[in-house]
Amino acid sequence: MTTVQSTKPDDRADTGERKVVTLSEHVVEIISDSGEGAQRCGQSLGAIAARTGNGVWTVEIIPAEIQPPARSVAGASGNRVRLGSGPITNGGDEADLVVAFNEQVLLGRVHARELKPGCTILLEDMWRDHRDTRIAASYAETYDLLVAAGYRIIEVPMERECRKLVSDPRRGKNMYALGMLCAIYQFDLDLARDQVALTFRKKSQKLIDTNVTLLTAGYEWALANLDLAFHVPAAPADERQVVTNGNMALALGVVASGMEICAMYPITPATSASHYLSEIFPKVGGVVHQAEDEIAAATFAIGASYSGKCAVTITSGPGYSLKQEAIGLAVMAEIPLVVVNVQRGGPSTGQPTKVEQGDLLTSIFGSHGDAPKVVIAASSIEDCFYSIITARRIAETFNMVVVVLSDASLATAQQPYRRPEFDPAWLAPPVDQSHVPEGLEPYAWDETTGLSRRFTPGQPGGMYTLTGLAHDTAGRVAYDPDANEQGLHARSLKLAALQKTLKAPQVHGDETGDLLVIGWGGTRGAIEEAVDRLRADGRAVSSLHLRFLNPLPPGLKEIMAGFDQVMTVEANWADRLDDPIIDETNRRYSALAMLLRSRYLVDIDTWSEVGGQPIKPGRVQRAIQRKLDRR
Amino acid sequence: MIDLTHRSAAECLLRLHDERLEIEGFQKGVPRWCAGCGDNAVLTAAQRLLRDEGLRPEKTVFVSGIGCSSRFPHYMNTYGFHGIHGRALPVAEGIRVARPDLNVFVNTGDGDSFSIGAAHWIHAIRYNMRMVVMVHDNQIYGLTKKQASPTSPRGTRSNTTPRGSYLEGLNPLTVTLGVQNVSFVAQAVDWIPEMLYDILQAAFHHDGLSFIRIVQRCPEWMPDNFDRYLHDPSRVQLLHHPSSLSISSSLASLYPSHLEHDPSDIHRAREIASSTDPIPVGILYHDPTVPRYDEIIRSEATHSSASVRRLLDSEFDKFAVTGGGLGD
Known part of the structure; x- marks a missing residue:
């Protein structure tokens, strides 16, 4: 879906001279140095949009280091918010609007080709007259360069305006920016104030008050000074909804599944699930045990499960590797166990904060000997919640290890979804x-x-x-x-x-055609959006998204038979056939492609990307197009 | 957490009266340890303890890792968990937190505990969960056929150290006594079963983690290892104190070296622990007031369908979509 621009002012949000542009969707990024709070700003904006009734998907922009040098191209930290009138299932392609706290982090996003050519940029202007002449020169040079490249830059005196209210604008400028964006997108200021109070619920009232003051100031400044107003109408949903990120949904799923014990060891990007669980779990008598290491976390959970209370251990790639022997024990002794792996880039320490689907095969085949275990993958935020409930139930019904795969993109992405209605059947029966x-x-x-x-x-x-x-x-x-x-x-x-x-999965699109695209996990939104765009162009392509990876559900062979070609789209490594020494005799396929080829003896192709970013619908669209055109 | 400990006093009495088992009730199978192995003495002491304390076999779990010592649960007619190398302690901790009503014992060895599982040893001491930990320390890897262990004396000839082991042996007592929250540390030797039993019983009654290092003979791979103590009983020093264990007159006459030691004195305990000749036997340290992590982390709230529903409702209210849809 491309952004539809309308020149017709929206009568609902008529504010005098401001021309309000109505859009079906928009992508906005807020970026700063690490520690300046752009992530908070973006998360809050996403929550406000979702609570307004917009479709939303947020993507965290995370530098590799905790404190990268200030004003560095590699240090961009922040959040992307894609909002729409209808449901939004992924972070989209390029940004339409950017708020940048300095020109260097902005350059980082330009270099990463994350910004739409000619898009609008709200840029902090404090650097123009900076007393360090090198900084001032760098700012002026970058400004001129980007303007020449066609970007529309609006310089904004965020620092100066914040200084009127607080002594250290570095803390709080994010809320000022949030206020500006709320004004730009016509969000309700009272709702925004509520959200700020919720975001900072663990902080002091004084800090909440300061942040609300900054939010209000940013809102009013934007109304008075910016000729920039968008309205993405919220289509009324016919259901009650909540908005959380994937890791929070996992934690809520642990509560809803009836499990009472979670043993973990801190690791990115899984840990925030345990943070949230630690906050709420004691209210139902639950325990989060931060063990001395990943092995202890797994074996502690096994001890709890063995004695009657199915437990969960939550980790990411390296921790998952460390747990393998313990997982083998649970398989061998038939102890129910839920293991959550919020995947990150690998192998080894890899890319701790980046997106990758590299752990599918190790989840299925990990641990020495023949160690059959169940593997399911969440494909949306809502799915993170229900996957844990399903996992606990399967673990205890079959006395098996159930691995739930999530990833770094689902972990932090926020999306509204139907508010779950608690069902007592989700809980485990009392200890026998x-x-x-x-x-x-x-x-x-x-x-x-x-x-x-x-x-x-x-x-x-x-x-x-x-x-x-x-x-x-x-x-x-x-x-x-x-x-x-x-x-x-x-x-x-x-x-x-x-x-x-298990039931056969549902095909997205027609049940016959030229090409079937198969995916799993957090790429669902991007794949289905790409398929929808191509189908709108008349291409005979459909997609299939697998929740159960081990065992694979029935009916796949029959579904694949309806298509001339099949390919997987995955965020893990596959050899490229255009490499001079790669051919069909030595090509290493992506994980799911390898599984499907071996099981169904079908010549399944694969397209994959391992850039560490969520796969974009536009990239998938082009890959599918090339595949279709090669026929 | 569901409280499974609640039982009427009358029911308890009835159980004690009717169902107290003889030692055979706790025995299972024929131990496959070598003749003369110190593990047999530990097994007998444990079976006697269960009988004398009137423990129910179904309410008792013996957890072990891997090694000769860790075959222990197979010979107990209780629930047993023979897991993976080095990880007996975290498994036992999971059981302890999930099921406060069970009696939890751990049997582990010097390799299992002080080498591959060393991290868990240190942290288990710090957690101080209620359980009895018996470390069967024979100063050698037996099951894998004679490799030096962390506690092997320097110069131990083994299959991996044919010219003699290179380093001084690790002293598990001093290390354990250096960990914050340590609450019960004792040393026993397999050849004085009377004291082994008394120590085990005191350990069982301790409200926290009881760490017992049991110095034991391995006739197969280290036949002469403890000869100097066996041939000269004066090189074994028995610890006693009015607040702790007393020594019977028959033992006192067999082992002439005694030391009155108040186990509440950690500094003195550390001094005694550092002695390897004479070897101290008895309770080195005991502090019943150290908080237990398994009690600290237990929440007052109960787990029920109603409490789960309440929590989910209040969280979903917080994150409810208020505009557009049907949300309030």
Whole structure:
């Protein structure tokens, strides 16, 4: 969808001389040095837009370092907010409007090609007359360069105006900018004030008051001085909605799933889920245990699960690697466990704050030996919430490890979604303390499904010694070939049993056509938007988004048969066929493509991008177009 | 958290009266340890303790890691958790936090605890959750067939140190006594079962984490390791105090070296702990007032369908979309 500009002033927001431009959607970025609060500003703007009823998706712009040097091209920190009249499912392509606190971070975004050519920029003007002549010169030079390149720069005296109200504008300028943007987008000032109070709910009332004052000042200044007014009408939703980011949705999902224990170790970008959970969990008797390391977090959760209360451990890539042996133990001993992996760039320390879908294969095949586990991937903010509920239920029904994959983009992106209606069936049943029937064994595997009844400490008659060693139906250490095969067989069967309960996924678009695009996880919004644009152009392309990655749901082969070609779109590495030494005999495919090729023996192509940014619909659109044109 | 500890006093009495088990009730299988292995003494002491304390087997969990010591749960007729190398403590902590009603014991070895699981050892001491931790320290890796362990004396010839181990052995007692929140530290030797039992019993009654280092013989790989103590009982120093353990007259006559030590004195405890010859046996340190992390983090709120609904409602109200849609 491209921005539709209307010259007709909106009568609802008639403010005298200001001409209000009505738009179906808009992308705005707020960028600053790290620590100047542009992220807060953007998050708040996104929440205000969402609470107004707009479709919203926010993207955090995060520098790699916690405190990069001030005024550096690589140090841009902030937030992108894409708002629309209808639902918004991704961060879009290029920005239409930018608020920049200095010209260097602005250059960073220009170099990254994140800004629409000729877009409007509100630029802090304090640098023009800076006493350091090099800074003043740099500012003037960049200003001239960008104006010559066609950008419309409006210089704004944010620093000067804030100084009238606070002694240190570095703290608080973000709220002034938020006020300006609220005026520009016709948002309700009272709602904005409420949002500021909510954002700073853990701070003092004095700080909240100061921020509200700055917000109001920015709002009034913009009304009086800026000839810039947009209105993105909010289409009334026919449902009650809430707006959170993905990590908050994960934490709320933990509460809703009935789990009572979360063991974790701090790691980016997963940790904010545990921050929020730590805040709310005690209200339902829950515990967040910050363990001494990732292994302890996993084994602590296993101990809790073993004793009857299915627990969750939340981590990101490197932590996920460290947990592998513990995950293998839970698989072997059939202890239910939910493991959340908020993926980041890898391998090794990789790109801690960046977006990548690099952990699919390690989630399915990780841990030594044959360690079957369930893997599901959240594809939206709402999905982060429900995935945890589903995961807990599967973990306890099948006595399995369930890995929930999210990613750095979902973690911090905000999106409104239907307000969940709590269902008591989401909760786990009480810990079973009944007498174990005489003669029943802890691993009395069902021959068809591989399932057995879990014994929990406290149950009379159920005493057995759980072990990570190969064991027989009684749980006794067993080295004989039959017992070992029987165990491997049972644990494998459980995946098939789960697969039999799954439904075939829904195709987005027609069920037949030239090309089927398959994706998983946080790329859903971008892929479906790209497909919609191409379908609007008459191209016969559809898409399919997988929630269950292990086991894969039934019906995929039949769906793929309806299309001439199939390709995956993923944010993980795939060799490029235009590399001189890459050909079909050595090409490494993206993760999902590799899985689908091996299972269905279909020649599935792949397009992937690993730039660390959320995949943009425009990029997917061009990739699909090239694929279709090559036919 | 659901409180599973509530039981009427009458019911408790009835259980004590009717269901107190003999030692056979806690035994399972035939231990596959070598003849003369010190693990057998620990097993007997634990089984006696469960009998004497009238513990219910289904309410008791023995957690272990990997190694000779960690086969322990297989020989107890209770719930057992034989997990992965080095990680017995965090597993036990998860059990302890999830289920305050269970009796939690940990059996681990010098490699399991002081090498691959060293991080968990330090932090378990600091968490001070209620559990009894028995470290079976034979100063060698036995299950993997004789490699030097962190507590092997310098010069120990092993398969990885054929010319003798290079470094002085780690002293687990001094390290443990250096950790903030330490609340119970004792040392036992497998060849004085009477004191091993008394220490284990005191450990069980301690309201926090009880750390017992059990010096034990490995006849297979370190047959002469403790001969100097066995041949000369005066090189074993028995600790006693009116507020702590007393020594029976028969023991006193067998082991002539005694030391009155007040286990509330941490400085003195650290001095005693640093002695390897004579080797101190008894309770080195005991402070029943140290707060337990498993109690501190337990929330007063109860987990129920109603409380979950209430919390979700109040959070979703906070983040409700107010304009456009049906939100209030």
